[in-house]
Amino acid sequence: DTGVSQNPRHKITKRGQNVTFRCDPISEHNRLYWYRQTLGQGPEFLTYFQNEAQLEKSRLLSDRFSAERPKGSFSTLEIQRTEQGDSAMYLCASSFAGENSPLHFGNGTRLTVT
Amino acid sequence: GQQVMQIPQYQHVQEGEDFTTYCNSSTTLSNIQWYKQRPGGHPVFLIQLVKSGEVKKQKRLTFQFGEAKKNSSLHITATQTTDVGTYFCAGHGSSNTGKLIFGQGTTLQVKP
Numbered sequence A: 001d002t003g004v005s006q007n008p009r010h011k012i013t014k015r016g017q018n019v020t021f022r023c024d025p026i027s028e029h030n031r032l033y034w035y036r037q038t039l040g041q042g043p044e045f046l047t048y049f050q051n052e053a054q055l056e057k058s059r060l061l062s063d064r065f066s067a068e069r070p071k072g073s074f075s076t077l078e079i080q081r082t083e084q085g086d087s088a089m090y091l092c093a094s095s096f097a098g099e100n101s102p103l104h105f106g107n108g109t110r111l112t113v114t
Numbered sequence B: 001g002q003q004v005m006q007i008p009q010y011q012h013v014q015e016g017e018d019f020t021t022y023c024n025s026s027t028t029l030s031n032i033q034w035y036k037q038r039p040g041g042h043p044v045f046l047i048q049l050v051k052s053g054e055v056k057k058q059k060r061l062t063f064q065f066g067e068a069k070k071n072s073s074l075h076i077t078a079t080q081t082t083d084v085g086t087y088f089c090a091g092h093g094s095s096n097t098g099k100l101i102f103g104q105g106t107t108l109q110v111k112p
Helices: none
Strands: A006-008 A010-013 A019-024 A031-037 A042-050 A052-059 A063-068 A077-078 A088-093 A109-111 B004-007 B010-014 B021-026 B030-039 B043-047 B055-058 B061-065 B071-076 B087-090 B100-102 B104-112
Touching: A006 A088, A010 A019, A019 A088, A019 A109, A031 A077, A042 B100, A052 B030, A077 A088, B004 B087, B010 B021, B010 B071, B010 B100, B021 B087, B021 B104, B030 B071, B043 B055, B071 B087
Parallel strands: A010 A109, B010 B104
Antiparallel strands: A006 A019, A019 A077, A031 A042, A031 A088, A042 A052, A063 A077, A088 A109, B004 B021, B021 B071, B030 B043, B030 B087, B055 B061, B061 B071, B087 B100, B087 B104
């Protein structure tokens, strides 16, 4: 068990560019979550998958955000036409299915949009 | 939609003093989880409470779940500098969703 792995650790991009982040969950976990965190705030739910199915997506998430988990293992989060307001830490977490399973977070990808 | 609120946002204590953070949900929770995030780190799971009125202890930390399952608290006795960090509560609004909603956290600073 190597934990949840996220790449890259840091990403600096210019406004209007597209970015993609990758998350490799703990291999035994069938749920995978994406959260966004800004300074002084708690993790904000974006979306989650159970195996390859995307079960829920935040209504706050604009059409510029899309996430995939094609084979039920790793996941990617893409942000199209980035805006300065997208600057944040993007956290991935994984867990077993079931509401009583704790989330295991990765170290996150810090996005800076200039 | 469901909201989870925490107070206070910040707390500065002298080492050895006690600390409490409170968590309130706008809806009844099926369970409540607590996480700790050290400066520069990621949230790490501490504990989960499921039953109404449940109390759990981890060394100097005491966690409570309210009778109505809408509020919770974390109390640290005799804080140490290793307790520094941000403490988050998080809850599932209902039993048929995996969506976990986090509070905004309470950041604890401990003066040695």
